[in-house]
Amino acid sequence: MADTDTQTTVIAADTHIRGEMSFDRTAKLLGKFEGKVTAKGELQVAEGAVCKAEVEAGRVTLDGAIDGNVTAQDRIQLNSKASINGDIKAAKLVVAEGASLYGHCAVGPDAAKAASPQQQPQIKTIPQQPKQPESTKQ
Numbered sequence: 001m002a003d004t005d006t007q008t009t010v011i012a013a014d015t016h017i018r019g020e021m022s023f024d025r026t027a028k029l030l031g032k033f034e035g036k037v038t039a040k041g042e043l044q045v046a047e048g049a050v051c052k053a054e055v056e057a058g059r060v061t062l063d064g065a066i067d068g069n070v071t072a073q074d075r076i077q078l079n080s081k082a083s084i085n086g087d088i089k090a091a092k093l094v095v096a097e098g099a100s101l102y103g104h105c106a107v108g109p110d111a112a113k114a115a116s117p118q119q120q121p122q123i124k125t126i127p128q129q130p131k132q133p134e135s136t137k138q
Contacts, residue, residue, distance in 0.1 A: 007025060007026070008025070008026040008027065008028050008044075009023060009025075009026070009027040009028070010027075010028045010030065011027065011028070011029045011030060011031050011033065012030055012031055013030040013031050013048065013049070014031060015030075015031035015032070016031055016032040016033075016034075017031070017032070017033050017034070017035070018033075018034045018035055019034075019035045019036075020035050020036045020037075020038070021033065021035065021036070021037050021038070021039075021053075022037070022038045022039060023039050023040075023041060024039070024040045024041055025040075025041040025042075026041050026042045026043075026044065027039065027041070027042075027043055027044070028044040028046060029043070029044065029045045029046060029049045029051055029064070030046045030048070030049050031049060032049065032050045032051075032052075033049075033050075033051045033052070033053055034052040034053060035052075035053050036053055036054050036055075037051070037053050037054070037055045037056065037057065038056050038057075039055075039056070039057040039058060040057075040058050041057070041058050041059070042057065042058060042059040042060070042061060043055060043057045043059070043060050043061070044060075044061045044062075044063075045060070045061070045062045045063060045064040045065070045066060045082075046063050046064055047063040047064050047081050048064055049063075049064035049065070050064060050065050050067070051064070051065065051066045051067070051068070052066075052067045052068060053066070053067075053068045054068045054069050055068060055069070055070045055071065055072075056071045056072075057070075057071075057072055057073070058072065058073050058074050059072055059073075059074045059075055059076075059077075060072045060075075060076045060077070060090075061077045061079070062076070062077065062078050062079060062082035062083075062084065062099075063079045063081055063082055064081070064082065064083075065082075065083040065084075065085075066083070066084045066085070066086065067085045067086065068085075068086045069086040069087045069088070069089075069103070070084060070086060070087075070088045070089070070090075071088070071089045071090070071112055072088075072089070072090040072091070072112060073090075073091065073112045073113075074090070074091055074092065074112075075090055075091060075092035075093065075094065076088055076090040076092075076093050076094070077093075077094040078093075078094065078095045078096060078099035078101065079096050079099060080096040080097060080098035080099060081098065081099070082096070082099040082100070083099070083100045083101075083102075084100070084101045084102070084103065085102045085103065086102075086103045087103040087104040087105070087106075088101065088103060088104075088105050088106070088107075089105075089106045089107075089111045089112050090106075090107055090111060090112055091107070091108065091109055091111060091112050092107065093105070093107045
């Protein structure tokens with residue numbers, strides 16, 4: 001029987017998928033994906049692979065390219081051939097020499113937590129009372 005904790009879903013190099021992808025463990029992208037990725041586990045984007053998506057995952061390991069914002073609850077690892085065109089938020093960030101990032105970066109224990117919708121600041125608008133007309137002087 002296979003050990004389900006170490007299983008990896010592989011999206012082959014000749015595959016192009018559009019839509020939403022979600023998974024609990026690990027997925028390795030060798031081909032192309034466009035859409036949205038939501039994962040509890042790790043997204044691995046291989047060298048030559050392209051991910052045009054908003055990504056929310058536990059961990060992201062990148063050797064290929066991501067075009068979109070990336071949020072990782074644990075860490076984002078950019079290896080030497082990695083490229084991100086978008087904003088990133090993660091508790092930890094590892095960047096190898098040669099990797100490129102075009103976007104804003106928020107890193108620290110609270111960075112990824114701040115990205116979750118339930119913890120976004122709530123803004124309340126209070127309507128102003130109309131001004132009373134000033135009495136005219138005679």
